Amino acid sequence: MTLSLPPDTTVRTTGPRLPADPERWPDVARLPRASALRTAVARRLVESALNRLPLRIRHGDGPRSLPAPGTPRDGVPTLTLHDPAAFHRRIGADGLIGFGESYMAGEWDSDDLVGLLTVLATHVDELVPAPLRRLRGLWAHRRPSGDRGTVEGARDNIHRHYDLSNELFALFLDPSLMYSSAVFDTLPATPDALTAAQHAKIDRLLDLADVGPGTRLLEIGTGWGELAVRAAARGADVLTITLSEEQRDLALRRIAAAGASGRVTVELRDYREVEGRYDAVVSVEMIEAVGAEFWPAYFTALRRLLAPGGRVALQAITMPHDRMLATARTHTWISKYVFPGGLIPSPDAISRESAAAGLDITYDEGFGDHYAETLRLWRERFLGDPDAVDALGFDATFRRMWELYLAYSEAGFRARYLDVRQLRLVAAGPDGEDAP
Incomplete structure (x- = not known):
């Protein structure tokens, strides 16, 4: 026989715990x-x-x-x-x-x-x-069925993270508002190097996809529009899609301010709903939100949307395959509080799913140390202005949650538990290319 305590019993040995809103947390x-x-x-x-x-x-x-x-x-x-x-x-x-x-x-x-x-x-x-x-x-909990990456589920999952507040993300991101790993010239990185490093990351991806004048480019995952603006400056015609209304609205304003509205279209649309063929498809750290169940649909969409001779450029966070399999079966702190429905793929999973969809990987490079530095700079900016976070309506529990999320992610890259990779994919067979 075991003794159980009621769920609202507080057990303390020292000091008060931080008060948390029982309705919100x-x-x-x-x-x-x-x-x-x-x-x-x-x-x-x-x-x-x-x-x-x-x-x-x-x-x-x-x-x-x-x-x-x-x-x-x-x-x-x-x-x-x-x-x-x-x-x-x-x-x-x-x-x-x-x-x-x-x-x-x-x-x-x-x-x-x-x-x-x-x-x-x-x-x-x-x-x-x-x-x-x-x-x-x-002891491990199963993932909630409501977090699955169906068309409706994906919209809800994206809303729960990316629609928190544009102002919140602006507090810790650099002016490019890129919410993905930068590529620095030197490490360790300095705060004033972050924007240039984000542009270097974008340029590498656009080069991998061979984006230039007249390129029909599809971006899956708009973010706040920086990649689309940079692609338009090369002369590309861009369709960029997002499921976040907050991101869409700010991206439209930033694209207009950059004078790129004539070349960039932003739509609230799921990747499974896009039609047409594109010379280039770029997707930056979006596969992690898809969920393993829908990776076949994601890579099939990439292949279907790619014009003959076209290229896909991906940036993806990865983890070892055995750890991915263990994580896929359980509800984690990250999936509960930060990224519902998501799963970081392994390089093996990306290789298998892309091949099954008729895509060949012709370039693959990792740079996890750069993500660790990116996250360090974000965390320092976030912790540097707690009053600004409070002013946006986020309480102390949220601040500790977000601090732990950024630190937890940085530690994953520093321990080599996580990596981030840029990949180029082309259609297998006669529609593809023999790229070096």
């Missing part, structure tokens, strides 16, 4: 149901795992260090548990979702959040003993 404001046994097992597993890593644990009621043997204390990130009981209870109930919600609730902190998360990402395969990984289904 119900699973942060209240602690989850978890048996005493499950919480105790989670605590033992977590402490055992963390004790083997190069980091320190400090409890809010006083220092308690658990450094890895032989690890120098200087430069080692610290995990400070303000509320150890709540921290372990959330993990016992909800795994890594609970880990993220515990941070949102202010139950733990770190003096080096990215460093801490990088350690965890680097040693992700060591955190849970191998025999227990087979029991993942006991």
Whole structure:
């Protein structure tokens, strides 16, 4: 027999948790149901795992260090548990979702959040003993069926992230408003290099797609219009599509301000609804929002929309195939709070799905270190003006959520858990090309 606590019971060892709006953040404001046994097992597993890593644990009621043997204390990130009981209870109930919600609730902190998360990402395969990984289904949640990337579901998923507020994104993005990895001349990057690096990224993609005067270009995923403007400056005729009304409206204003309205058309449209044939198709970090179930439809659309001799240029975040398969089966903190319905593909998945659709990959290059630097600059800008975030109506829980999202993503690239790649695809067979 196990003892369960009601979901709204607060268990504290030190200090108050950050108040969270129970209507907006119900699973942060209240602690989850978890048996005493499950919480105790989670605590033992977590402490055992963390004790083997190069980091320190400090409890809010006083220092308690658990450094890895032989690890120098200087430069080692610290995990400070303000509320150890709540921290372990959330993990016992909800795994890594609970880990993220515990941070949102202010139950733990770190003096080096990215460093801490990088350690965890680097040693992700060591955190849970191998025999227990087979029991993942006991604590991992299934993805909600409503998050599937159907035509209607995709619109809702995009709305929940990209329609948060144009002003919010403008707070941490550079003036190009590119929400994807830049390509820098040198690393580490400086803040004043970000816009030029975003333009360098765009130019590389347009070059891969051979965009020039008279090119009929389709962009899948408008963002805020910077790529379309830059393509129009080359003399291309651009159709760019988005599912975000907020992005569409601002993109139209930015395109008009750049004098590119005569060459750029912006439409609220799903990639499956586009008709016609295009000399070039460009899509920047959009495949991650499609969902594995719909990757065949995505690559089939790319092939269907490509004119003879045309090229597709993609920029895609990737992860190793085995980790992609594990992530695909579970509801994660990122899919719950940041990117509903999405899944980062593996290079193997992209290769398989593109080949099945009749597309050959003729160029493929990764540059994950550049994404880590891009995310660092975004995070520093976001954290640099909390009052501006508050003024937009976003509360402290949101700020901690967004900080964790940016730090978590940066750590993934620094640990090589994630990568970002630019690819060129052409039609297989007589409609394609033998590009070097």
